[in-house]
Amino acid sequence: MAQKIFNAFYAQSGGVTAVINASACGLIETARKEPNIGKIYAGRNGIIGALTEDLIDTSKESDLIISKLKHTPAGAFGSCRHKLSDPAENEKEYLRLIEVFKAHDIKYFFYNGGGDSQDTTNKIAQFSVENDYPLVCIGIPKTIDNDLPITDNCPGFGSVAKYVAISIKEAGFDVASMAKTSTKIFVLEVMGRHAGWIAAASGLASNHESEAPHIILFPERAFDEKAFLKRVKECEDAYGYCTIVVSEGVRDQSGAFLADSGTTDAFGHAQLGGTAPVIANLIKENLNLKYHWAVADYLQRAARHIASKTDVEQAYALGEAAIKMALSGENAVMPIIERISDEPYEWRIGKANLSDVANVEKTMPDNFISQDNFSITDACRTYLEPLIMGEDYPPYINGIPDYVRLKNVSVEKKLKEF
């Protein structure tokens, strides 16, 4: 009697990136070559798709369409911000997942996300063992925040890093041109609520302290207004202008986000703006210098047009590795990036236990931030530089990237509504 072939569930979780679809592409393309894996069912909007039995049949998409996922940003199947609580608190959700997986012959569970998501993956792995449903659970890392432990870096980060470094370099050239009679200050706000990796990456734009960014503000350091304004003035005196990259997560000495401190709208409601306008206004108030500011927001994490080739390749390889691990009898693990050498940069796929990954946040080490708190060290540069290496341009049609939209055909439901 032939061995029964089981299906797989794949879902995207949390904030999306420029390369999470490259992981999906690696996973689906690899699975299509594996006779021991049936269909890949994607969760529509992450784990919610599993809970509501809202599954997408990826086999309805041609090989060509799936290959285009590699150069398409964001989450092709929809993502979600929904954290499962502990099985002890909400067993219903876990039982429902198993019910859905049973109904659709799913014995492989792949969850593509950050720290919270890998905690979820781990809980599902444990629960399925305890409830005697043999489900192979593999996490696939993803986060622009680069804050997962064990893995050398996280897919999604390298492309944001490249975007941010290029953007501040370009804006720096602009401000340098204008500074004589106009704008002398430029502030770019980047993502990173708790970890300063993205802000740090902007430092790759500069080969000399005269070049942008002149000042980086990290969430790992409490904002020192006096030292900051002194440094701004020094830069303006020395170079005629000053460019600043500020992490959205920068806090004042009391621990409050700067973004929350400055602004109220006409109706008195707080938190209208971001951190960049607060910083720009502080400079205006104290030094009376003409400023511009930018908030990159989603543009930075969706910027597939200038994705890092290293990042795309790693994201794809991690999706591929997830399938291989699942088939080799692993469970409750996550493929990771291991760095073999800095220069020439070499990396390989490694493996972490989900229990070691879940709920650990990796912020910048102290020796990556300069003594004055305003720039990155050589050690940081050595770490970051390979991650933005190479360009991986998408194809264009009529001047616009040819990003793919899937049909996302639903799998017929077999169960009652949840």
Added chain:
Amino acid sequence: MAQKIFNAFYAQSGGVTAVINASACGLIETARKEPNIGKIYAGRNGIIGALTEDLIDTSKESDLIISKLKHTPAGAFGSCRHKLSDPAENEKEYLRLIEVFKAHDIKYFFYNGGGDSQDTTNKIAQFSVENDYPLVCIGIPKTIDNDLPITDNCPGFGSVAKYVAISIKEAGFDVASMAKTSTKIFVLEVMGRHAGWIAAASGLASNHESEAPHIILFPERAFDEKAFLKRVKECEDAYGYCTIVVSEGVRDQSGAFLADSGTTDAFGHAQLGGTAPVIANLIKENLNLKYHWAVADYLQRAARHIASKTDVEQAYALGEAAIKMALSGENAVMPIIERISDEPYEWRIGKANLSDVANVEKTMPDNFISQDNFSITDACRTYLEPLIMGEDYPPYINGIPDYVRLKNVSVEKKLKEF
């Protein structure tokens, strides 16, 4: 006796662009091949360099370095915001210019800028004729605002247009992924104080009304809060999310900038923020939908990494044409782009009199904005599409574009301080 060879003055004026250096490159490379033009002296920081006799000797830069200007954003010689007043009001400045040009054997004047700058070029041309100093004055168009008359389009605009269209497309994919449980509204603020060309270009991202951008807000139309909120709700109902591109210059029914209307900082000072946060907050207050917003600011006009190939080629060709026109006996003119056909797109260099260019601002024609005021028409699309065609990627080193910094060696001064 051999004919005396005279030098040329070139300067960059106003807000810089991703391709103004491509015009400089076209001008310098062409001049180097012309035996009847001596050295090109660039004004350090625009016309201020001429007034202060702060001239840069471009002959000190190698051919290789000059060729790299073609892929380097912003103004390599520095720009300025300094408008000469009328000769009748401030003859001193004009006399000084002629004094400097005489001292350095300069008989060609090239000014690379927008409407104000071409007004200046025209005044200098008239003044030099009236004062019997034979100075050939040629304007070279440049403005991301695309608001110069006569020319079909302005160099600098096509690259901003491409950046904005790609950015909203990418952000649209992101929000579509997140909308189920998180962000449903995304607002991107783009430049354009008086003319909506840049905002309009975002419409090229979309092939269907379901795609980003769902709403474009033009400065040519007074903001209608009620109609706007209705449309936002319609999009959210129909597609699950809504993306909006807003021009910084959008005004309310009373004519006040929206950017000025909403925000005060903790000290009660107005105008901290941009238009995007005001729009985002309006939606939050009225529809209670989770939002993100971005302000691209200088990132959009400096984004040489994703410049339009059409734009780069035209900027270069206009610099080249300026030299040819100067040598063919023209004066007080500006090379322009003439469109021969839409599809296939064909263009050639034409010519405009500076007197027809100066102080005329070209806003969007009525038939380029849809009846409901929230999108672009097919006529607009036909006009815009060729301008973002093609990619012209800069070379990269270590993951970062290899933009050039010139030595900018000063010419020895011969005159007293001004």
